[in-house]
Amino acid sequence: xxxxxxxxxxxxxxxxxxxxxxxxxxxxxxxxxxxxxxxxxxxxxxxxxxxxxxxxxxxxxxxxxxxxxxxxxxxxxxxxxxxxxxxxxxxxxxxxxxxxxxxxxxxxxxxxxxxxxxxxxxxxxxxxxxxxxxxxxxxxxxxxxxxxxxxxxxxxxxxxxxxxxxxxxxxxxxxxxxxxxxxxxxxxxxxxxxxxxxxxxxxxxxxxxxxxxxxxxxxxxxxxxxxxxxxxxxxxxxxxxxxxxxxxxxxxxxxxxxxxxxxxxxxxxxxxxxxxxxxxxxxxxxxxxxxxxxxxxxxxxxxxxxxxxxxxxxxxxxxxxxxxxxxxxxxxxxxxxxxxxxxxxxxxxxxxxxxxxxxxxxxxxxxxxxxxxxxxxxxxxxxxxxxxxxxxxxxxxxxxxxxxxxxxxxxxxxxxxxxxxxxxxxxxxxxxxxxxxxxxxxxxxxxxxxxxxxxxxxxxxxxxxxxxxxxx
Amino acid sequence: xxxxxxxxxxxxxxxxxxxxxxxxxxxxxxxxxxxxxxxxxxxxxxxxxxxxxxxxxxxxxxxxxxxxxxxxxxxxxxxxxxxxxxxxxxxxxxxxxxxxxxxxxxxxxxxxxxxxxxxxxxxxxxxxxxxxxxxxxxxxxxxxxxxxxxxxxxxxxxxxxxxxxxxxxxxxxxxxxxxxxxxxxxxxxxxxxxxxxxxxxxxxxxxxxxxxxxx
Ligand code: SF4
Numbered sequence: 242x243x244x245x246x247x248x249x250x251x252x253x254x255x256x257x258x259x260x261x262x263x264x265x266x267x268x269x270x271x272x273x274x275x276x277x278x279x280x281x282x283x284x285x286x287x288x289x290x291x292x293x294x295x296x297x298x299x300x301x302x303x304x305x306x307x308x309x310x311x312x313x314x315x316x317x318x319x320x321x322x323x324x325x326x327x328x329x330x331x332x333x334x335x336x337x338x339x340x341x342x343x344x345x346x347x348x349x350x351x352x353x354x355x356x357x358x359x360x361x362x363x364x365x366x367x368x369x370x371x372x373x374x375x376x377x378x379x380x381x382x383x384x385x386x387x388x389x390x391x392x393x394x395x396x397x398x399x400x401x402x403x404x405x406x407x408x409x410x411x412x413x414x415x416x417x418x419x420x421x422x423x424x425x426x427x428x429x430x431x432x433x434x435x436x437x438x439x440x441x442x443x444x445x446x447x448x449x450x451x452x453x454x455x456x457x458x459x460x461x462x463x464x465x466x467x468x469x470x471x472x473x474x475x476x477x478x479x480x481x482x483x484x485x486x487x488x489x490x491x492x493x494x495x496x497x498x499x500x501x502x503x504x505x506x507x508x509x510x511x512x513x514x515x516x517x518x519x520x521x522x523x524x525x526x527x528x529x530x531x532x533x534x535x536x537x538x539x540x541x542x543x544x545x546x547x548x549x550x551x552x553x554x555x556x557x558x559x560x561x562x563x564x565x566x567x568x569x570x571x572x573x574x575x576x577x578x579x580x581x582x583x584x585x586x587x588x589x590x591x592x593x594x595x596x597x598x599x600x601x602x603x604x605x606x607x608x609x610x611x612x613x614x615x616x617x618x619x620x621x622x623x624x625x626x627x628x629x630x631x632x633x634x635x636x637x638x639x640x641x642x643x644x645x646x647x648x649x650x651x652x653x654x655x656x657x658x659x660x661x662x663x664x665x666x667x668x669x670x671x672x673x674x675x676x677x678x679x680x681x682x683x684x685x686x687x688x689x690x691x692x693x694x695x696x697x698x699x700x701x702x703x704x705x706x707x708x709x710x711x712x713x
Numbered sequence: 714x715x716x717x718x719x720x721x722x723x724x725x726x727x728x729x730x731x732x733x734x735x736x737x738x739x740x741x742x743x744x745x746x747x748x749x750x751x752x753x754x755x756x757x758x759x760x761x762x763x764x765x766x767x768x769x770x771x772x773x774x775x776x777x778x779x780x781x782x783x784x785x786x787x788x789x790x791x792x793x794x795x796x797x798x799x800x801x802x803x804x805x806x807x808x809x810x811x812x813x814x815x816x817x818x819x820x821x822x823x824x825x826x827x828x829x830x831x832x833x834x835x836x837x838x839x840x841x842x843x844x845x846x847x848x849x850x851x852x853x854x855x856x857x858x859x860x861x862x863x864x865x866x867x868x869x870x871x872x873x874x875x876x877x878x879x880x881x882x883x884x885x886x887x888x889x890x891x892x893x894x895x896x897x898x899x900x901x902x903x904x905x906x907x908x909x910x911x912x913x914x915x916x917x918x919x920x921x922x923x924x925x926x927x928x
Contacts, residue, residue, distance in 0.1 A: 262886035264888075266902060268909070281747065297924065330746050364922070364923070389828070390804050390828060391806040392835035393832075393835070396899050399902075400903060404887070438798060472827070474827045499921060503920070559796060657735075659741070680739055
């Protein structure tokens, strides 16, 4: 019998019941909750007179709507009344059902996908869900992590299970070593550029190969985070020493004897050498350049030395139409150099790139330089209160502020512009977030996805530039 | 949940690929804590000329006359015809809520994003995958005849055109069963409460560190 993939192992470990109709009940070890996709789920529980199945499996925090300034005032400081109600509703629901919540003034508050790993609430081998598609982030720990909809949030609250069909297995192997200055973000953008935004639909993707193994947990999280942008609900990386070192001594992690037992189990969380995948995609890591997205879909991406594509050169009529539409929305000309795109704002943050390592990389680039006067704004939004505190301890805040970047409080912020941080119409933004859809960062706003180092380089030059030119 | 066995309705064509959930329902409307009332803001940025705000009266807003759902012939559409990778992006269930609230019951496309596809079934919406060439043919037919309707039979897994041409589609048995009967799948799962409990007990023994966490 052929060996098992990591996904097969995680699936088998969580299988509660295989039903005759092909669906299965999968046990959920951890649910993360936030204010946007949970209110209707709690309401559903109340209407049906149901209780949460296992309260200690849930952790909540507000992140999408929270302001990134004036946070001392807590919920009262949320100017938009509709946003405030949503955050208050989360507080009320967690209080009512007895669910642990890191509230807006708690230092542990932050973007759900940052705080889970930070607290050790994300551990290898877990099944994790959250009403948010970037839940795939947690797969970096060798977890089975799915983004789910609100009905499923309610389902997991009520039953501790998720109804699933087993997905197919895909291996994305990034061989070789990355150039210095090339990060996890560039790798995942290059992968999406290669397989497309639907390339992973129906698959659970395992990321492997030398380049992935060489990444820190932050880099792996960035890659798994954007699995969904490649169409895959689930992304994973095998457990190794890097993983285990990261989770050691985290507040929610195992202690004492349990730690040793856990590590023994975690060491099994990798694909067997004779496992077979339904699809294998290989990339040469040493060829990956810093990436910049030019269009309105994450697959519309090129290397920094590249050019905006010419629709005339595209054979597929549906794709050609997509390019024409994207160029129009983005206000770009075919064949123009990526380095010629003029920028208005820079955003460093989001669940993709707001961890301490991301901030260190950005700070290293801006240190001793100034934000270009061409820009209207450049801001840094740490992923959690603890990331913020750590960065301040390392003096990164001072480097940013001296260079002219704004240093904000944690939250989703301009990743989706549900709070006050947003782009104006027609403005171009170098953003470390994950989606460049029309209007994502504000009505009529134009997003270019990049790594933190590339965003920092753009901040100090006012346009895109190969960060390696600044740092070498 | 509303059951869906058969449905016949006017088809509206949404002729672009990779329609994402931000496009289906922009984020400012996700601040609602309700499940209903999203219909007037479906495709808000495409449908109106101004920037939409939550809790606003949409009847007086300037509409984009070029947008398909603003054209008289598609006003009462209940079947949406779409291109590749429809519903990509976030997991927001507000997307199917908005489509359903607007009056759609069926969406036909060559492919859907996974989470969106799944969310549809929880809300009485049927996403149907048909081959790309068939979808292309349907786009041409819709274009050519005003009032074009499709008839869908979930029991038989068929889509039938006005000329009587029939295409079959695939859908997994569990989702089909729930939608045909309008079942609440939490209720279905809780029938297995004992099985869940015994799984949980064994997990508590093999991985005790996953329980009672929180310090
Ligand atoms: S940072 Fe952006 S992508 Fe991540 S959870 Fe928040 S809104 Fe979603």
